[in-house]
Amino acid sequence: MRALTWQGTEKVSIEDVPDPRIEAANDAIVQVTSTAICGSDLHLYKVLGPYLQPGDVLGHEFMGVVTEVGPEAGDLRVGDRVVVPFNISCGHCFMCTIGKQSQCETTQVRSKGMGASLFGFTSLYGAVPGGQAELVRVPQAQYGPVKVPEHGADERYLYLSDILPTGWQAAKYADIQPDSTVAVFGLGPVGQFATRSALRQGAGRVIAVDRVDERLALARSFGIETIDLREVKDPAAAIKDMTGGRGADSVIEAVGMEAHGSPVAETAFAVVNKLPKPLARAMTENIGFDQLAALHACFDAVRRGGTVSVVGVYGGAADPMNMMLMFDKNLTIRMGQANVRQWTDELLAILEEDDDVLGAESLATHHLPLEDAPSAYETFQKKEDGCIKVVLKPGE
Ligand code: NAD
Ligand code: ZN
Ligand code: ZN
Numbered sequence: 524m525r526a527l528t529w530q531g532t533e534k535v536s537i538e539d540v541p542d543p544r545i546e547a548a549n550d551a552i553v554q555v556t557s558t559a560i561c562g563s564d565l566h567l568y569k570v571l572g573p574y575l576q577p578g579d580v581l582g583h584e585f586m587g588v589v590t591e592v593g594p595e596a597g598d599l600r601v602g603d604r605v606v607v608p609f610n611i612s613c614g615h616c617f618m619c620t621i622g623k624q625s626q627c628e629t630t631q632v633r634s635k636g637m638g639a640s641l642f643g644f645t646s647l648y649g650a651v652p653g654g655q656a657e658l659v660r661v662p663q664a665q666y667g668p669v670k671v672p673e674h675g676a677d678e679r680y681l682y683l684s685d686i687l688p689t690g691w692q693a694a695k696y697a698d699i700q701p702d703s704t705v706a707v708f709g710l711g712p713v714g715q716f717a718t719r720s721a722l723r724q725g726a727g728r729v730i731a732v733d734r735v736d737e738r739l740a741l742a743r744s745f746g747i748e749t750i751d752l753r754e755v756k757d758p759a760a761a762i763k764d765m766t767g768g769r770g771a772d773s774v775i776e777a778v779g780m781e782a783h784g785s786p787v788a789e790t791a792f793a794v795v796n797k798l799p800k801p802l803a804r805a806m807t808e809n810i811g812f813d814q815l816a817a818l819h820a821c822f823d824a825v826r827r828g829g830t831v832s833v834v835g836v837y838g839g840a841a842d843p844m845n846m847m848l849m850f851d852k853n854l855t856i857r858m859g860q861a862n863v864r865q866w867t868d869e870l871l872a873i874l875e876e877d878d879d880v881l882g883a884e885s886l887a888t889h890h891l892p893l894e895d896a897p898s899a900y901e902t903f904q905k906k907e908d909g910c911i912k913v914v915l916k917p918g919e
Pocket of ligand 2 (some may be wrong): 809
């Protein structure tokens with residue numbers, strides 16, 4: 524089959540790779556009809572190179588049709604139309620039963636000290652081949668795959684795999700009260716869904732920060748107030764001004780490691796990437812290439828006693844944090860990977876409403892054959908050509 528493979532830093536290519544096969548009794552094979560590129564793929568593309576091997580198949584946002592099932596794949600049947608959560612969870616361990624599927628004890632990679640296995644996400648997360656491919660092997664198929672209606676465009680449901688539950692969880696973790704003010708840093712696909720989720724969950728006012736015209740304009744079209752980083756150097760101060768000096772009740776961080784375009788991050792990255800892999804890994808964990816500007820601005824922009832919800836991915840194990848500020852402000856901080864399967868039922872019900880209130884079908888700006896994935900990574904990374912989200916179509 525054809526699949527998108529990582530070949531080196533900022534280098535991906537489409538290759539012929541062996542078709543996946545059923546390996547465990549609860550596996551299924553899914554033929555992919557749509558698969559998206561995520562901001563997390565950009566971390567793999569660039570910053571997390573030390574964890575990848577040439578030939579690794581990327582992709583963790585995909586949906587399609589079941590073509591094969593193992594004998595223990597529950598009620599999944601050949602022909603079912605499914606969307607597959609990016610974290611692989613079993614549904615019956617302690618963590619899954621308390622709604623922390625991202626920490627699934629059955630699939631977690633104990634040797635690496637990390638949470639649940641993930642599709643297309645390096646050896647850190649189980650080295651499971653990803654979904655930017657024609658076919659995918661889906662472990663834990665008795666629990667993970669979400670059956671979606673036969674009717675309706677793929678894109679109505681595709682984002683249940685990751686960014687919609689991620690944005691939804693970001694808002695849930697932000698402790699939104701009726702009429703509270705929520706600030707969102709980052710208006711990539713995750714930030715877009717976080718702002719819409721905050722409104723849907725009852726926020727009175729949502730203020731969002733970014734520096735890309737199309738992303739700011741899209742947010743405004745959903746009733747979000749925006750701050751353009753190119754014009755406002757201190758967004759936290761601007762948020763305080765807009766909230767009577769107090770700050771936002773809740774702040775969501777949806778930026779993550781932005782190695783691209785930050786001079787400090789670019790320099791650190793260039794140096795570390797020349798080192799042998801084990802050393803490069805240690806450096807990645809201990810420095811973090813993040814410009815961290817967005818993260819620190821979140822702690823600044825939140826009001827005293829408020830909540831910061833972090834969904835942007837951070838890879839530096841020792842990023843310097845302002846503990847004094849966080850302690851003194853009496854903050855609540857919640858973070859982590861989306862527990863996708865915890866939210867899919869309530870989100871599927873919203874997606875089935877007629878009017879696509881969350882705007883899922885209109886999010887993607889780029890629809891391309893899988894073969895065009897290498898240039899699509901670049902376009903998405905550089906935010907060129909009005910690119911907000913890329914959906915790839917294997918077999919086209
Ligand atoms: P993206 O790269 O398209 O979006 C990031 C946005 O942040 C961009 O629009 C960029 O212009 C903006 N930005 C950069 N610096 C900023 C700053 N200082 N202040 C405000 N905005 C700034 O990516 P995405 O797909 O939206 O993903 C965002 C983050 O969420 C990534 O780190 C990704 O890995 C992470 N993520 C987490 C989960 C999870 O389970 N927690 C799931 C999916 C994605
Ligand atoms: Zn993703
Ligand atoms: Zn589990």
